[in-house]
Amino acid sequence: MVEALITGSYALTTLAFSRPQLVIEEHLIKWARDILSDFKEWFPYVSTEFRNSSIVPGTRIQQITLAAFVTLCILAVRQRHYDQAWACLLNGAKFFHASLHPTTDLFEVIKDVLQGVKQPETSYNQIKEDLQIENNDEDLNDTMEQNDDPDALQNEINELEITAKILEIATINHLVFALEMFLQNCQPQISEDLEPFIKTAYLEPMLNITTKMERELSQSLPGLGFDNIVQRFKDPAQKQFWNSLTCINEPQILLPTFSTTSALTRQ
Numbered sequence: 001m002v003e004a005l006i007t008g009s010y011a012l013t014t015l016a017f018s019r020p021q022l023v024i025e026e027h028l029i030k031w032a033r034d035i036l037s038d039f040k041e042w043f044p045y046v047s048t049e050f051r052n053s054s055i056v057p058g059t060r061i062q063q064i065t066l067a068a069f070v071t072l073c074i075l076a077v078r079q080r081h082y083d084q085a086w087a088c089l090l091n092g093a094k095f096f097h098a099s100l101h102p103t104t105d106l107f108e109v110i111k112d113v114l115q116g117v118k119q120p121e122t123s124y125n126q127i128k129e130d131l132q133i134e135n136n137d138e139d140l141n142d143t144m145e146q147n148d149d150p151d152a153l154q155n156e157i158n159e160l161e162i163t164a165k166i167l168e169i170a171t172i173n174h175l176v177f178a179l180e181m182f183l184q185n186c187q188p189q190i191s192e193d194l195e196p197f198i199k200t201a202y203l204e205p206m207l208n209i210t211t212k213m214e215r216e217l218s219q220s221l222p223g224l225g226f227d228n229i230v231q232r233f234k235d236p237a238q239k240q241f242w243n244s245l246t247c248i249n250e251p252q253i254l255l256p257t258f259s260t261t262s263a264l265t266r267q
Contacts, residue, residue: 005042005046005064006060006063006064009035009063009064009067009068010063010067010201012028012031012032012067012071013067013070013071013201013202014201014205015028016028016070016071016074016075017074017205017206017209019078022079025075025078025079026079028071028075029071029072029075029076029079031068031071032067032068032069032071032072032075033068033072033114035064035065035067035068036065036068036069036072036110036113036114037110037114039065039102039106039107039110040107042064043061043102046060046061046064047061059191059193059194059197061099061102062099062100062102062194063194063197063201065095065099065102065106065110066096066099066198066202067201069088069092069095069113070175070202072084072088072113073085073088073089073092073171073175074168074171074172074175076088077167077168077171077241078164078168080164080237080238082167082237082238082240082241085171085241086241086244087112087113087114087115088113089171089174089175089178089244089245089248090244090248091109091112091113092174092175092178093178093181093182094109094112095109095110095113096178096179096182096186097182097186100186100189100190159232159234160235160238162217162221162232163232163233163234163235163238164238165213165217166217166229166232166255167238167241167242167245168213169210169213169214169217169254169255170242170245170254170255171245172206172209172210173210173253173254173255173256174245174248174249174253174254175202175206176203176206176207176210177249177253179198179202179203180203183195183198183199214257214258218257218258224258225258226251226255226258229255229258230242230251
């Protein structure tokens with residue numbers, strides 16, 4: 001039964017990577033939250049199941065919790081639940097380290113992930129001011145609610161889709177970076193089974209996702225570079241999330257391809 005849970009967790013994360021229909025993504029988010037919130041209930045069962053086995057119980061527990069955590073983080077940003085995505089990213093390193101010794105510490109980190117954490121203090125009014133300046137001092141509300149021109153509305157929707165994809169790329173790149181740092185810094189404590197699992201189940205698929213998404217954006221928007229990417233954030237929630245991301249990682253790591261493009265453009 002435990003092996004079925006492990007296999008199912010990996011399969012559901014793989015499904016999340018494949019960009020399924022919205023209704024399926026919503027079910028996957030609920031599954032991920034349920035796995036994490038019920039950790040105290042299933043943790044003793046998994047530990048008992050493998051107590052007399054050659055398999056290290058902690059490895060199986062890590063596989064299940066990592067599947068839920070990664071799924072929740074990626075789908076939260078994809079569905080633009082930026083507060084939930086931020087709670088995952090902010091607590092990511094603590095989560096990975098606590099999963100090495102699943103005890104009360106891991107449960108406390110899980111609570112932080114599920115309850116959400118306020119993003120770094122950048123007031124809505126300040127973001128609004130920034131956006132007004134970028135829009136040549138036009139009123140933000142008028143801009144967002146401007147005319148009933150269907151073409152203008154469609155352009156706005158398309159732009160939000162583009163910036164949402166940029167934030168998804170940045171989020172996944174940060175997750176990759178955090179997992180790589182975890183493997184590097186905790187090498188002696190990581191079991192022989194866990195490292196290859198993380199590399200094949202998460203690192204390789206996530207790198208493939210960002211490579212594909214970056215290539216598609218570059219093809220559809222030739223000349224897209226880091227400087228003009230940042231200028232594209234017109235939605236307050238998206239700009240807030242981008243500001244939060246840059247508080248925990250370098251923009252060159254979040255968007256490596258476009259950072260390089262921008263540098264080449266300036267030469």
